[in-house]
Amino acid sequence: MKITGSFFKLPRGAAFCACVVSLALSSGAQIPTTHKTQNVIVVMMDGMRWQEVFRGADLTLIKTRGPKWLGNPDELATDAEKQYWRLTPAERRRILMPFLWDVVAAQGQIYGNRDLGSDSHVVNGLNFSYPGYAETLTGIADSRVNSNDNVPNPNQTVFGWLNGDPEFAGKVAAFGAWGTFNGIFDKEHCGFVVNAGYDPLTAVPATPEIKLLNDLKSESVRLWADEPFDPLPFHTALEYVKARKPRVLFVGLGETDDWAHAGSYPEYLISAHLNDHYIGELWHLVQSMPEYQNKTTLIVLPDHGRGEGKQWTTHGEKVPDSRETWMAFIGPDTDPLGERSHANSVTENQVAATIAALLGKDYHAAVPKSGTAIADVLSK
Numbered sequence: 341m342k343i344t345g346s347f348f349k350l351p352r353g354a355a356f357c358a359c360v361v362s363l364a365l366s367s368g369a370q371i372p373t374t375h376k377t378q379n380v381i382v383v384m385m386d387g388m389r390w391q392e393v394f395r396g397a398d399l400t401l402i403k404t405r406g407p408k409w410l411g412n413p414d415e416l417a418t419d420a421e422k423q424y425w426r427l428t429p430a431e432r433r434r435i436l437m438p439f440l441w442d443v444v445a446a447q448g449q450i451y452g453n454r455d456l457g458s459d460s461h462v463v464n465g466l467n468f469s470y471p472g473y474a475e476t477l478t479g480i481a482d483s484r485v486n487s488n489d490n491v492p493n494p495n496q497t498v499f500g501w502l503n504g505d506p507e508f509a510g511k512v513a514a515f516g517a518w519g520t521f522n523g524i525f526d527k528e529h530c531g532f533v534v535n536a537g538y539d540p541l542t543a544v545p546a547t548p549e550i551k552l553l554n555d556l557k558s559e560s561v562r563l564w565a566d567e568p569f570d571p572l573p574f575h576t577a578l579e580y581v582k583a584r585k586p587r588v589l590f591v592g593l594g595e596t597d598d599w600a601h602a603g604s605y606p607e608y609l610i611s612a613h614l615n616d617h618y619i620g621e622l623w624h625l626v627q628s629m630p631e632y633q634n635k636t637t638l639i640v641l642p643d644h645g646r647g648e649g650k651q652w653t654t655h656g657e658k659v660p661d662s663r664e665t666w667m668a669f670i671g672p673d674t675d676p677l678g679e680r681s682h683a684n685s686v687t688e689n690q691v692a693a694t695i696a697a698l699l700g701k702d703y704h705a706a707v708p709k710s711g712t713a714i715a716d717v718l719s720k
């Protein structure tokens with residue numbers, strides 16, 4: 341549940357294909373003259389802290405109880421400790437997010453481990469969801485984007501921009517747990533499939549799987565008014581990939597943020613672990629499909645961080661640490677530099693241009709207010 345309002349969480353509601361391009365980044369870096377990436381998948385985990393991504397579970401928080409209605413909170417905490425506590429950060433993070441560490445970080449790059457002098461952050465100064473998604477997806481930290489209200493984004497996302505290119509028209513799609521993705525992507529006008537919140541997926545013929553997912557969205561208990569549990573949007577996205585094979589795909593998962601706001605550290609860890617499993621499932625699916633195999637780049641990141649210590653439940657302008665994020669890349673154009681240390685700082689407003697550059701397009705030239713592409717993850 342990303343609460344609406346001007347402040348955070350105040351309950352108101354295969355084959356190699358060398359595509360030659362001749363564009364230059366104004367940063368001085370070149371848009372790669374060749375690139376193997378033909379598809380980009382962006383998965384965002386709402387409010388997932390870099391602390392757990394790089395250090396794993398925090399023993400001082402692991403017994404932080406969830407609300408009483410979550411069953412037996414002591415049992416939850418004991419189970420979480422058993423499942424996610426290990427002696428070293430390397431063991432802990434791997435047990436929490438095995439796909440991220442064994443596959444994405446091992447074969448790609450991951451930024452944001454402050455313990456190794458690597459920084460990733462949002463530049464919008466607000467450190468909550470809509471501004472974070474807007475910054476990431478448009479490349480612009482726009483001061484007009486200052487609430488979580490489900491209103492049309494004043495700026496076009498890179499997804500919309502790519503959909504306006506004949507090469508990608510009709511091959512762009514976005515799925516998200518949070519209903520406000522309808523506004524962030526400007527569903528009304530963007531011209532591509534956006535499926536968010538409890539909305540049924542009607543853009544493709546209803547297979548038995550899609551019908552069941554739509555039924556579950558309508559019939560399941562609505563713990564959060566603006567967001568179903570992550571399995572529903574995730575599996576909806578997966579069915580869409582099988583049916584339509586989009587070239588530019590967004591998947592937004594929300595439970596990590598919801599459980600953190602609820603103060604339930606065990607549930608936060610469980611959600612992070614499930615998200616990691618889902619990202620692996622999506623990656624393995626696309627690698628089994630000729631349209632995607634060896635020519636797809638996956639990007640994983642959150643929309644904001646969270647506070648340190650007792651402030652782990654929250655984020656926003658008044659929680660400066662919550663500007664700190666992380667981001668991970670894996671794909672045929674990204675050198676396997678692994679966990680980055682003492683790397684140049686990366687910012688979320690660079691992600692839109694990076695998505696485009698991976699596909700051989702110069703978004704930053706078209707939208708100069710956007711951040712420049714991250715050269716280190718592109719083909720040289």
Ligand SMILES: [Zn+2]
Pocket residue numbers: 342348349387469597601655
């Ligand atoms: Zn939040």
